[in-house]
Amino acid sequence: MAKRVVIDTEECTGCETCVEMCPDVFEFVEADEVAVVIKEEGGDEECIDEAIETCPVECIHWEE
DSSP states (O other), X not given: OOOEEXXXXXXXOOOOHHHHHOXXXXXXXXXXXXXXXXXXXXXXXXXXXXXXXXXXXXXXXXXX
């Protein structure tokens, strides 16, 4: 099974940093005020890794 990117939406503060960094992978949901993954299989892994490192609440991670 390939790895996929996941956001713990309960921990997400809605800062939108990941959305700004990787808009092809993450999207902001206005109604819930959280970011969600729109492309679980990922995309540019370097971009996703940077978003993971930049997330202030560390709610983004890879899952196998």
